[in-house]
Amino acid sequence: MHRRRRTALLLTAAIAAAAPFLTACGNDAHPGAAAVVGGQRITVAQLENRVNEVRQAQRAAVANDAQYRQVLASTGSLTRDTLHNMVLDRVLHRAAQDAGVTVTRKEVQQMRAGLEQQVGGAKGLQTAWLQKYGIDPAHLDDNLRLQLEAQKLATELGTDTGQPAFWKALSKASGELHVALNPRYGAWDVQKSSRVDVKTPWVREVTTAGGQLLTT
Template sequence: MEVSLHRRRTALVLSAAIAAAAPLLTACGSEAHPGAAAVVGGQRITVAQLEGRVNEVREAQRAAVPDETQYQQVLASTGSLTRDTLHNMVLDRVLHRAAQDEGIAVSRKEVLQMRAGLEQQAGGAKGLQTTWLQKYGIAPERLDDNLRLQLEAQKLAAKLGTDTSQPAFWKALSKASGELHIDLNPRYGSWDVQKSSRVDAGTPWVHEVTTTARQQPA
């Protein structure tokens, strides 16, 4: 499905952040938090919560691609889904903190308005869900949450007199990252405060195969 210029402008901060990740490391001490994939602002993102999010995406992918050969191709092309999902879960909290610091809030009405506009461009609700799943790894049940995140990003950039691609925006996210004292479990890499992005720790033993295999239907 072709994505319109407007949609490309409104999404996705998350994908841009993943692509911008550089191989820099920060200290990780998540061994002190058993069962945690990350600790953000003193709040745990548990491994179970992370796996639940990944399962949502895999189930949606399976429903959208019933052909086994094609589904295996999807799995192969999204092998970093677990780590990318954790990145998004952490960045969601970082962006929300940065928005709060600037007194920014997003209403349910604004989310629905944005969704209605995107659905119109995508040819309906199903088309929008399919696009967000295929391009951004967002499960249908998380679509509204993601749109809220996009609106927070837009409002934050506007408040700062910039846009989401500029240093001023990412400086605000870096400040929020520092305030939240983000600590990733080393198996998922580490968090680069300056870039507000997850980075790999260069550990070849980290694989997504086990998680992926568990999600496939019997």
């Protein structure tokens, strides 16, 4: 699935340049970190909890184990995609703050109500976001806020989310936040404001039959 669909944003990447990243599975300064953004850790436990929430929602949304196995097979990159989203949330929020952009709770509610009308109600919206973007119902409003921040930031910049000016603002925010990923999850490309893969042969991810994420 294309990253723009996974992030639920009409964002397109450009310009390649690698970001600094953590060495080994966590370093002495940030043990247990899946990523460090602006000096704040996203812990491995927080990431795994978020992934497990998605898996539980996916399991609840299908009728039987066979269908759930199909879901697991089609979303094998969920952990890395989820971390990408968690980091991008913070990068985009920083870029919005730099531009003086804010999003109110009322705006999020209005957007959600409009989307619910389009898809036949709250349940339909939750199902659509889970299936298309890997966003569990508990974090749906957070994702809608992210979209609104992106839209309003693009408007403030006089551009849209597919143009270089928008990505330049995100790149600047990525640099300010000194984003670093644990290499088991890849690295952060500052210019693209996107996670990129690196080889980590010593790490293996396993999803149990119940959907729980394990790393070995």
